[in-house]
Amino acid sequence: MSEDNVVYIGNKPVMNYVLAVVTQMNNGTPEVTLKARGRAISRAVDVAEIVRNKFILDAELGSIAISTEEVSNNEGTNSNVSAIEILLNKG
Numbered sequence: 457m458s459e460d461n462v463v464y465i466g467n468k469p470v471m472n473y474v475l476a477v478v479t480q481m482n483n484g485t486p487e488v489t490l491k492a493r494g495r496a497i498s499r500a501v502d503v504a505e506i507v508r509n510k511f512i513l514d515a516e517l518g519s520i521a522i523s524t525e526e527v528s529n530n531e532g533t534n535s536n537v538s539a540i541e542i543l544l545n546k547g
Contacts, residue, residue, distance in 0.1 A: 470506065507544060517543070525539050
Protein backbone atom coordinates (compact mmCIF):
# COMPACT_ATOMS: atom_id res chain seq x y z
CA MET A 457 0.00 0.00 0.00
CA SER A 458 1.41 3.37 -0.96
CA GLU A 459 1.04 6.53 1.11
CA ASP A 460 -0.78 8.13 -1.85
CA ASN A 461 -4.07 6.46 -0.97
CA VAL A 462 -4.07 7.33 2.75
CA VAL A 463 -6.24 10.10 4.19
CA TYR A 464 -5.23 11.22 7.68
CA ILE A 465 -8.26 12.40 9.67
CA GLY A 466 -7.75 15.40 11.96
CA ASN A 467 -9.77 18.36 13.19
CA LYS A 468 -11.05 19.75 9.88
CA PRO A 469 -14.75 19.49 8.97
CA VAL A 470 -15.92 16.03 7.92
CA MET A 471 -16.76 17.12 4.37
CA ASN A 472 -13.12 18.08 3.71
CA TYR A 473 -12.10 14.44 4.24
CA VAL A 474 -15.12 13.12 2.32
CA LEU A 475 -14.06 15.27 -0.64
CA ALA A 476 -10.49 13.93 -0.41
CA VAL A 477 -11.69 10.31 -0.48
CA VAL A 478 -14.22 10.87 -3.28
CA THR A 479 -11.62 12.72 -5.37
CA GLN A 480 -9.10 9.89 -5.02
CA MET A 481 -11.65 7.22 -5.89
CA ASN A 482 -12.96 9.17 -8.88
CA ASN A 483 -9.36 9.51 -10.12
CA GLY A 484 -9.06 5.73 -10.31
CA THR A 485 -7.69 4.75 -6.91
CA PRO A 486 -9.35 1.39 -6.10
CA GLU A 487 -8.86 1.62 -2.33
CA VAL A 488 -8.36 4.41 0.17
CA THR A 489 -7.30 4.04 3.80
CA LEU A 490 -8.61 6.39 6.49
CA LYS A 491 -6.31 6.78 9.50
CA ALA A 492 -7.27 8.54 12.72
CA ARG A 493 -6.19 8.76 16.35
CA GLY A 494 -7.93 9.73 19.55
CA ARG A 495 -10.95 12.00 19.23
CA ALA A 496 -10.74 11.94 15.42
CA ILE A 497 -11.79 8.27 15.33
CA SER A 498 -15.49 9.14 15.31
CA ARG A 499 -14.85 11.61 12.49
CA ALA A 500 -13.14 8.84 10.46
CA VAL A 501 -16.19 6.60 10.92
CA ASP A 502 -18.44 9.48 9.81
CA VAL A 503 -16.30 10.01 6.69
CA ALA A 504 -16.47 6.32 5.76
CA GLU A 505 -20.26 6.20 6.20
CA ILE A 506 -20.90 9.44 4.27
CA VAL A 507 -18.73 8.25 1.38
CA ARG A 508 -20.49 4.86 1.27
CA ASN A 509 -24.07 6.13 1.69
CA LYS A 510 -24.10 9.44 -0.21
CA PHE A 511 -21.28 9.71 -2.76
CA ILE A 512 -19.83 6.37 -3.88
CA LEU A 513 -22.61 3.85 -3.41
CA ASP A 514 -20.52 0.88 -4.61
CA ALA A 515 -17.76 1.56 -2.05
CA GLU A 516 -17.34 -1.24 0.45
CA LEU A 517 -15.65 -1.49 3.82
CA GLY A 518 -12.45 -3.50 3.72
CA SER A 519 -10.49 -4.26 6.83
CA ILE A 520 -10.81 -2.19 9.98
CA ALA A 521 -7.78 -2.24 12.27
CA ILE A 522 -7.66 -0.77 15.75
CA SER A 523 -4.55 -0.24 17.84
CA THR A 524 -2.99 1.77 20.63
CA GLU A 525 -0.09 4.12 19.97
CA GLU A 526 2.22 5.59 22.57
CA VAL A 527 2.58 9.36 22.21
CA SER A 528 4.97 11.55 24.16
CA ASN A 529 3.66 14.91 25.29
CA ASN A 530 5.35 18.18 26.27
CA GLU A 531 5.98 17.19 29.88
CA GLY A 532 8.14 14.27 28.76
CA THR A 533 5.60 11.65 29.77
CA ASN A 534 4.02 9.12 27.46
CA SER A 535 0.33 8.49 27.04
CA ASN A 536 -1.59 5.87 25.10
CA VAL A 537 -3.82 6.99 22.24
CA SER A 538 -6.28 4.78 20.39
CA ALA A 539 -5.95 4.58 16.61
CA ILE A 540 -8.05 3.20 13.76
CA GLU A 541 -7.46 2.36 10.09
CA ILE A 542 -10.48 1.93 7.84
CA LEU A 543 -9.98 0.53 4.34
CA LEU A 544 -12.55 1.57 1.70
CA ASN A 545 -12.68 -0.43 -1.55
CA LYS A 546 -14.43 0.80 -4.68
CA GLY A 547 -16.82 -1.72 -6.20
